[in-house]
Amino acid sequence: MLIDVHCHLTGAEFDEVGGIGEVIARAKAEGITRMICSGFDLVSSKRAKELAEEYEEVYFCAGFHPSELHKYKDGDLQEIRALCQHEKCVAVGEIGLDYHFDDNPSPETQRQFFEEQLRLADELALPVVIHSRDAAAETLAFLEERKGWLRHGGLMHCYSYSPEMMEAFIRLGLSFSFGGPSTFKNAKKAQECVQRIPAPLLLSETDCPYLTPVPYRGVFPNEPKNVKYVVENMAKLRNENVEELKEQLFDNAKRLFFKLK
Numbered sequence: 591m592l593i594d595v596h597c598h599l600t601g602a603e604f605d606e607v608g609g610i611g612e613v614i615a616r617a618k619a620e621g622i623t624r625m626i627c628s629g630f631d632l633v634s635s636k637r638a639k640e641l642a643e644e645y646e647e648v649y650f651c652a653g654f655h656p657s658e659l660h661k662y663k664d665g666d667l668q669e670i671r672a673l674c675q676h677e678k679c680v681a682v683g684e685i686g687l688d689y690h691f692d693d694n695p696s697p698e699t700q701r702q703f704f705e706e707q708l709r710l711a712d713e714l715a716l717p718v719v720i721h722s723r724d725a726a727a728e729t730l731a732f733l734e735e736r737k738g739w740l741r742h743g744g745l746m747h748c749y750s751y752s753p754e755m756m757e758a759f760i761r762l763g764l765s766f767s768f769g770g771p772s773t774f775k776n777a778k779k780a781q782e783c784v785q786r787i788p789a790p791l792l793l794s795e796t797d798c799p800y801l802t803p804v805p806y807r808g809v810f811p812n813e814p815k816n817v818k819y820v821v822e823n824m825a826k827l828r829n830e831n832v833e834e835l836k837e838q839l840f841d842n843a844k845r846l847f848f849k850l851k
Contacts, residue, residue, distance in 0.1 A: 632663075632669055653683045657691070682711035686725075705732075745765050745767055769801050772784055
């Protein structure tokens, strides 16, 4: 009963390791029974839907990642809306703010589309999957001003900010997923967050094909099967039984992503 709540399965990265069918088969062999494939633009969101229709274990999110907004065309948001009404689309995402690279879309553009997609999620009664990089204070302030659009919950995916900031996001009703970086030796903030977070708000992810966890850090592509190492590390950090933690994480995912079966 393992779940990877945030992975990217739509690219060509897996062609060199047997293709997506083999990737999903390897995940199932390791006990990963559900994978949520996150869209990051219209093309990837459509492909995620196709994978969800092809594989029982796969669900998906649809949305525009802040770094991918240069691809946006008039009408794309309406297509995202249609995808989000699919029976296996569990959230609007991934959406948010990313100020890491100088050539990313402007902060104004990112905030505009973040707001539009937050509003869409509220209208469709869906949770959101939030990407935030080098934008902790900005993301928090943005969400606090629009907390009425978070009535259906949300996920801070691959959370990497401080425990103190986590407490502020918790007050907005958000959950948190941790991936490979939480297994890295020097990831002190993420590890402290894993230790301190209330159990019902904790989730597990890989963000594959990136961020492969220890003991395979640096191997590319990462795969959903590796979420087991993330969970084992979580159990160690929290001093909890790993099998009980697996059940907790699965229950948490079903509560947040209510379409998940």
